[in-house]
């Protein structure tokens with residue numbers, strides 16, 4: 438039985454969804470959907486092509502592969518390719534997840550050298566369990582996993598191979614599901630653990646955050662405010678600066694692309710910096726480091742300005758008492774990570790933390806959304822609803 442609908446949520450291309458009841462589909466839910474991109478606007482011709490492909494290939498699932506390594510340049514659309522695979526049959530302990538939101542993150546660029554092309558694009562996603570042979574992950578629960586850019590994934594509950602994170606049911610209460618990839622997911626735990634465990638801001642201290650309007654930075658800065666610090670944020674557009682000041686309660690914010698003398702700006706605004714939460718590395722970070730006060734703490738979270746570049750910046754001479762620490766959220770165990778998320782959830786629920794997101798629509802736009810985030814087009818966490 439075939440039935441077509443045109444999904445208008447996709448902004449780049451129209452695609453057609455076939456709902457069908459197929460005898461060879463062995464999963465419990467009888468109605469499945471097959472989504473394939475159509476090349477023309479004519480529903481009839483598109484339908485016949487899609488139907489033909491279905492009967493040739495049976496049910497095929499969609500994922501994105503990276504086909505060209507983008508280690509030394511900003512990724513392009515040509516570096517990605519949509520691929521299909523047949524539906525596997527669930528074995529004992531396995532469960533099938535249909536993605537709802539898929540994440541795009543800077544480490545997809547900086548970790549690209551860890552895989553040999555072609556490889557499936559790794560990344561976090563949150564989805565619904567649609568079929569299960571695993572009582573820990575029953576049907577209809579939401580699961581966050583590091584399954585990558587895939588519409589459907591068969592999982593068995595094992596930890597992923599990059600962060601060793603076991604698929605988990607997000608504890609988000611009545612908050613939007615997308616937050617489980619941002620403020621209530623990996624970026625949120627990174628912001629909390631880096632700020633609270635490494636920067637350790639005290640009341641009255643000065644905290645500086647770069648990429649302050651992004652997923653990690655926007656939460657890190659607000660946590661520092663909750664801890665009673667004076668917070669300076671740097672971001673790449675005037676709109677982001679305005680948002681930091683007017684909506685996220687930052688004390689000071691600057692557009693690093695427009696400021697000619699960053700050090701002068703900092704020195705004329707505050708008496709040095711006690712904590713620096715560094716999301717960008719490179720020249721901006723080196724300049725901010727020159728403003729560190731004795732006893733200062735630096736949490737080196739990320740270095741997005743240097744991803745794809747081989748030159749490392751030389752650190753300036755600092756007072757010996759300044760402590761610089763690189764970190765990964767993955768260095769803390771699950772009990773500390775989930776405790777961090779509970780703190781953030783509590784602050785969001787009582788209005789002490791405001792969450793910003795940039796949500797794109799449609800599986801096909803994942804590469805575009807990833808590239809846009811790297812260029813700074815996002816505010817808060819960038820995710821794709823699929």
Ligand SMILES: NC(=O)c1ccc[n+]([C@@H]2O[C@H](COP(=O)([O-])OP(=O)(O)OC[C@H]3O[C@@H](n4cnc5c(N)ncnc54)[C@H](OP(=O)(O)O)[C@@H]3O)[C@@H](O)[C@H]2O)c1
Pocket residue numbers: 542543544547623624627648649650651652653654671672673674677716717721737738739740741742743764765766767810811812813814815817818819
């Ligand atoms: N250590 C960890 O465990 C961990 C975990 C998650 C993320 N991270 C790191 O944290 C940083 C932020 O990640 P995120 O997920 O929150 O991303 P994000 O800040 O939401 O998005 C990336 C942002 O980087 C900024 N950017 C791009 N090129 C830049 C440049 N040359 N100089 C300065 N800023 C630039 C852009 O904002 P502007 O408009 O402000 O330029 C862009 O919006 C990244 O370095 C990431 O690798 C580390």
